[in-house]
Amino acid sequence: MAVEWTNDLATGSDEIDEQHKELxxxxxxxxxxxxxxxxxxxxxxxxxxxxxYVVAHFSQEETSxxxxxxxxxxxxxxxxxxxxxxxxxxxxxxxxxxxxxPLVIQIKDMIVQWLLVHIRKVDRALGTFLKTKTxxx
Numbered sequence: 045m046a047v048e049w050t051n052d053l054a055t056g057s058d059e060i061d062e063q064h065k066e067l068x069x070x071x072x073x074x075x076x077x078x079x080x081x082x083x084x085x086x087x088x089x090x091x092x093x094x095x096x097y098v099v100a101h102f103s104q105e106e107t108s109x110x111x112x113x114x115x116x117x118x119x120x121x122x123x124x125x126x127x128x129x130x131x132x133x134x135x136x137x138x139x140x141x142x143x144x145x146p147l148v149i150q151i152k153d154m155i156v157q158w159l160l161v162h163i164r165k166v167d168r169a170l171g172t173f174l175k176t177k178t179x180x181x
Contacts, residue, residue, distance in 0.1 A: 046072045046075065046076075047068050047071055047072055047075075047130070047156050048068075049064070049065050049068050049118065052164065052179075053160070053163050053164060054168075054171075055163065055167045055168050055170065055171025055172075056132055056168070056171035056172055056174070056175040057170075057171040057174050057175060059104075060104075060105065060144070060167060060170070060171055060174075061171075063129045064159075064163055064167070065103075066097070067094070067097065067098070067101065067159065068159075070090060070093055070094055070097065071094070071152070071155055071156060071159075072090065073090050074087065074090040074094065074151075074152065075152055077090055078143065078148045078152070087138075088138075089140075091135055091138060091151075094131075094155070095131065095132075095135060098127070098128070098131070099128070102127075102128070103123040105120070105124070105167070105170065106120075106121055106124065108170075108174055109121070111126065112173070112174060112177040112178075114139045114170060114173055114174075115173075116166075116169065116170070116173075119166075120170060123162060123166060127158055127162070130154060130158075131154070131155070133152060134147070134150060134151045136150075
């Protein structure tokens with residue numbers, strides 16, 4: 045089942061929203077590769093992309109938070125770090141165990157659920173803050 049972008053996920057920052065939409069496209073590619081029973085290598089490619097892209101996305105958000113003096117910076121950054129630790133652990137299990145259905149479901153659920161909650165609560169607050177700062181310029 046694909047993860048769909050909905051308006052309640054919009055943060056108010058076009059740049060962040062476009063990055064989130066790309067993450068959703070890649071997560072959907074991961075789920076489709078798993079659904080089609082594609083080889084371990086195809087699933088590995090999608091996981092590697094997600095790993096790199098999420099790091100770049102988090103880095104961009106954190107740079108914006110520092111630039112504009114976001115008061116929730118430390119909390120937001122700690123959520124990013126926690127996600128990266130959990131994702132890294134699951135990626136390591138994937139490398140050891142392969143693309144077995146239980147692990148693939150766990151990876152998908154962890155990514156999707158975390159992103160949905162994080163975007164709706166934490167990133168929307170950041171987007172609102174950034175919008176006020178950039179409009180004031």
